[in-house]
Amino acid sequence: MLGHILAARAAGEPDRLLAAIPYAQFLGLSASLDSGELLTTMxxxxxxxxxxxxxxxxxxxxxxxxxxxAxxxxxxxxxxxxxxxxxxITVDYLRSAGPKDTHARGLVTRLGRRVAAVRVDAWQDDRTQLCATATAHFLIKREG
Amino acid sequence: MTAPEDEAAAARRRDRRLAMARAFADNVPHNHALGIVIEAMGDATARFRLPYAAKLVGNPETGVLHGGAITALLDACAGAAVFAALPQLQPIATLDLRIDYLRPAEPGRDVWAEATCHHTSKNVAFVRALAFHADGEPPIATAAGTFMIATKLGNVAPRGGGA
Structure with a gap:
């Protein structure tokens, strides 16, 4: 799984991250690069x-x-x-999300050796009108 | 002292209310897509089961369910507990939900969720929920959430007071 991810990153093809995850397919997620930012779309x-x-x-x-x-x-x-x-993960629901595509973008706010903190926003038509936002902590493992 | 006929009428009202709350929760398309089973509804409680399914897996190498599926289960179960606590059925919307993942779900096993609505005020309901594999086993995840009561489609807010 991790090898798969490293390959997707090396190739610059974020959508390959998701291909191997059944639940991502169930939700209809795709990933793309939007001027250097990773954008996830449901x-x-x-x-x-x-x-x-x-x-x-x-x-x-x-x-x-x-x-x-995230x-x-x-x-x-x-x-x-x-x-x-x-x-x-703590999710704040800001407004109801209608029956259309939803986009999300994460920002790594802290990267430690063991823990990473990520802030992530979701919106539909207008990026300034967020429908939900979340902060999450992840257990990771980094060398050095 | 409450007369027996009043108690019987109250019990009938309660049964009717819980049946409606159950029907409401059962009418959620995403709950069906996940395969969620409503196992029980109480006065301010709900018990849901998420049957293990390959489509909900997050890591195909381990077969462990994706955290998102647990999130959706806990959100749905917590919402049902709010329905079960309200004196009359009203639309609700999740305001916030915090989930702590204590340990990964074990591959191949169903996940149960149990939620209790501890308080409803005029506008807000407060809920806590647990996800676990079986009664007596340590929890997989714990959740705390708040819900807005009487959203867009609602017309009458309850007069406050407890669940």
């Missing part, structure tokens, strides 16, 4: 809906997108000898 599909009356995406899918995007941005930004393990 393609809209009816099975992602939580509130059919509005309709709005399930909070769990947004949490899963944010967690995945992991991807960490893998993209940092050398780690193991796959990051999520210690904790």
């Amino acid at each position: 393609r809209y599909a009816p099975h992602l809906v939580g509130n059919p009356a509005l309709p709005a995406l399930h909070g769990g899918t947004l949490g899963a997108l944010l967690e995945s995007a 992991v991807f941005s960490l893998l993209w930004a940092a050398e780690t000898a193991v796959l990051p393990k999520t210690i904790t």
Whole structure:
């Protein structure tokens, strides 16, 4: 798994990170580079809906997108000898997310030897109108 | 002293309310996509089960479920506990949710979630939840969340007070 990730990074093809992860396929995630930034997108599909009356995406899918995007941005930004393990994630839901594609971008705010902190935002049409944001801590392993 | 007929009527109202809460939780497309089973609903509690499925795996080398699937399970279960606590059914929306991952889920095993709504005020419901493999086993994850009550489609907010 880690070898696969290193190969994807070496090739500059972030989408290859996701190909091997069944759950990423289930959510309809894709990854791309947007002027050097890793962008994770969750393609809209009816099975992602939580509130059919509005309709709005399930909070769990947004949490899963944010967690995945945080992991991807960490893998993209940092050398780690193991796959990051999520210690904790706190998601703030800012506004309801409609039935459309959702994008997420993570920012590694601290990179230690054992722990990394990542802040990650999600939005739909307008990047200044976030639908959810999260902070997460991951267990990693870095040399030196 | 409460008259027996009042108690019977209260019990009927409670059963009706919980049945509606259950139907509401059962009507969530993403819960179906995950394969979530609603095992029980109580006065301010919910018990859900996420059957192990290959499509929910995060690391194909180990077969361990993706953290996101646990997040979705806990969010759904916590939301159901809020429905079960409200005196009348109203739309809710997650305000925030914190999840601590204590240990990885074991491959091949179902994950259970149990949530309790500890308080509902006029606008906000407070919930705690656990994910685990079986009763008596140590938890896989713990969660604390808050939910807004009576969102967009709602019209009447409850008059505060406890669950």
